[in-house]
Amino acid sequence: MRANVHVKDRVAIVGAGLTLFARRLLETPQELAWEAASRALDSAGLTLRDIDCVVIGSAVDAFDGVHMKGEYLADGAGGFSKPVIRVAVGGGTGVMVPITAWWHAASGLCKTVLAVGEEKMSHAYPHPQGVFAYIWHPILERPLGPNLIWIFALEMAKYMHECRVSKEDIALVSVKNKRNALDNPHAQAPANITVEDVLKSETLVWPVQLLDISPVSDGAAALVLARESVARKITDTPVWVEGVGFALDSSFWYNRDLSYPRYVEQAARMAYKMAGIERPWKEIDVAEPHDPFDYKELHNLEGLMLARRCEAPKLLREGYFERSGELPVSPSGGLLGMGNPIAASGVMKTAELFWQLRYEAGARQVKKSLHKAVANSWGDLMQAGTVIVLSR
Amino acid sequence: MGIPGRYVKEEELKRMAGVIEYKPTAKYAYSAGQALSVFLKGLREGKIVGRTCNSCRRIMVPPREFCEYCHSPAGEWVELPGTGRVETASVSYISARRAKLREPEVVAIIRLDAPGYRGDEPDFPGIFHRLCGVTEEEVKGGKVFGARVRPRWRPEGERRGSITDIECFERW
Numbered sequence: 056m057r058a059n060v061h062v063k064d065r066v067a068i069v070g071a072g073l074t075l076f077a078r079r080l081l082e083t084p085q086e087l088a089w090e091a092a093s094r095a096l097d098s099a100g101l102t103l104r105d106i107d108c109v110v111i112g113s114a115v116d117a118f119d120g121v122h123m124k125g126e127y128l129a130d131g132a133g134g135f136s137k138p139v140i141r142v143a144v145g146g147g148t149g150v151m152v153p154i155t156a157w158w159h160a161a162s163g164l165c166k167t168v169l170a171v172g173e174e175k176m177s178h179a180y181p182h183p184q185g186v187f188a189y190i191w192h193p194i195l196e197r198p199l200g201p202n203l204i205w206i207f208a209l210e211m212a213k214y215m216h217e218c219r220v221s222k223e224d225i226a227l228v229s230v231k232n233k234r235n236a237l238d239n240p241h242a243q244a245p246a247n248i249t250v251e252d253v254l255k256s257e258t259l260v261w262p263v264q265l266l267d268i269s270p271v272s273d274g275a276a277a278l279v280l281a282r283e284s285v286a287r288k289i290t291d292t293p294v295w296v297e298g299v300g301f302a303l304d305s306s307f308w309y310n311r312d313l314s315y316p317r318y319v320e321q322a323a324r325m326a327y328k329m330a331g332i333e334r335p336w337k338e339i340d341v342a343e344p345h346d347p348f349d350y351k352e353l354h355n356l357e358g359l360m361l362a363r364r365c366e367a368p369k370l371l372r373e374g375y376f377e378r379s380g381e382l383p384v385s386p387s388g389g390l391l392g393m394g395n396p397i398a399a400s401g402v403m404k405t406a407e408l409f410w411q412l413r414y415e416a417g418a419r420q421v422k423k424s425l426h427k428a429v430a431n432s433w434g435d436l437m438q439a440g441t442v443i444v445l446s447r
Numbered sequence: 448m449g450i451p452g453r454y455v456k457e458e459e460l461k462r463m464a465g466v467i468e469y470k471p472t473a474k475y476a477y478s479a480g481q482a483l484s485v486f487l488k489g490l491r492e493g494k495i496v497g498r499t500c501n502s503c504r505r506i507m508v509p510p511r512e513f514c515e516y517c518h519s520p521a522g523e524w525v526e527l528p529g530t531g532r533v534e535t536a537s538v539s540y541i542s543a544r545r546a547k548l549r550e551p552e553v554v555a556i557i558r559l560d561a562p563g564y565r566g567d568e569p570d571f572p573g574i575f576h577r578l579c580g581v582t583e584e585e586v587k588g589g590k591v592f593g594a595r596v597r598p599r600w601r602p603e604g605e606r607r608g609s610i611t612d613i614e615c616f617e618r619w
Contacts, residue, residue, distance in 0.1 A: 073450075074450065074451045074452040075450045075451065075452030075453075075454065076452075077452060077454040079454065079455050079456070079457065079460060080452045080453060080454060080455070081453040081454075081455050081463075082451075082452060087451075090451035090452065094451070120469065120471060180468065181544075182544065182545045184541075184543070184544060184545040185543070188543055193475070193477045194477060194483060194487070194610070195483070195509055195575070195610050196575060196610075198609055198610050198611050199554075199575070199577065199610065199611070200542070201543060201554070201575075202539065202541055202542065202544070202545060204539075204541070205537060205539055208537035208538075208539070209535045209536070209555070209556055211537075212535050212537050213534070213535035213556075215589075216589055240450055241450055257540075258538075258540055259539075259540060259541050259545075260537050260538065260539040260541065261537055261539075261540075261583070261586065261587060262537065262587075263537075273452075305515050305516075307509065307515075308575075309534075309556040309573045309575040310507070310508075310571060310572065310573050311569060311570050311571075312534075312569040312570075313534075313556075
């Protein structure tokens, strides 16, 4: 840990677990949280008795229609009779979960932390798009009857216009990630598709088409984090949290240039500084940027400074971000391939990097030497950036 | 060990025990607040008003009581001409609840003309609204980006002090 932060203890990830990601699961949110948490504990060879604190992430109360999602999930997440906190920054929640778990341990407050992200979108009926209406400003925006895809379409269109990017170029992200997901047994939407398929899929809000978006999903993901002295006893191959960063832009999303996510850059700079990374485009070996939409992967790669502004589409076309490329991106299959249970998805991305850095990713394993990795999530009214840097 | 989680089809779910349907009924009466009340009153009079930050001097539309960048109190009110340029636009084929629309809607961010602004700043006074008289093709071909637009006001008697007092923005 460098310059911008004082930490009492170095912190490592020592275990990870996932449920299936699918459109409609039989399990309740609590059962999903319990399954993922149990998997993560098992993988570390621990039981709940070994855990000091619990961090829960869930993005949207309205999916469940229950206004105490933290308490609601806590029993399943292992929170009984322990210090528990729930975090929520919309789509940015996923990576905020391990970030929050990190400071619980780095501060010296807890030796071990169980970190659980859960979302069950499917029970908002008939479609969760209806409850997204409650993100809007009640006076200035809601009277226009917006749906959430509108604003992302506006951002995508701005990015395309400003950077002269074609729909074909962007569709390549969906093609890559859905193909990567073929190797992921937890995935909801693995597929061998072509750019043509994306361009022929239903147009929802131009330029966003059905295959440009990650599907509605249910699922949970969990991690176990521990301070260094404890982590070394649990495993010979801890994955270190080298840096964390998070930043929030203004909620007035139509008062700024949307072609670039400056708040993602802010969060990334904070995390890289902590990790001692000066040239992320050279030093990062594998990345899991937030990809709820295909253009978002490119947008986030630029915000994470892994590509220059407007350069990500060109690198993608050249195969740079393939699993066998210079900088493998979303080897998990991303949210486009895995599905997007919002808060679980960023935890899943962190878990994927954990497995990649330990060479435990099986058929998905990136076949080159890996040292440093970065994941981010992004959300709310195109304003929240959360970033985590890991190393082996 | 298998992967936990059992996928169920919608028809299957409906036949299962314990499935309930529930629709919340919550009502709200929102106050617009100090700054927005003035803005909405302006709309009723067919005017777009913004507010200057005393510290960084930017013009804020929608106006606020404080500048969130500087965290300092906002200063004088400025009436803007209402004209602007299309910053970005999209065409929606679905409703707020994801039902298919009969006629697609064009929505946009408008970068408003304001004194002291050149038009290429990363931060700007702006409005989120519908565009009218613009075809799908003009959006898809990128022609509408940067187009000059102005508000089409509802007739005076029909204005209620709402964002919908502007019917849409149209080219001129």
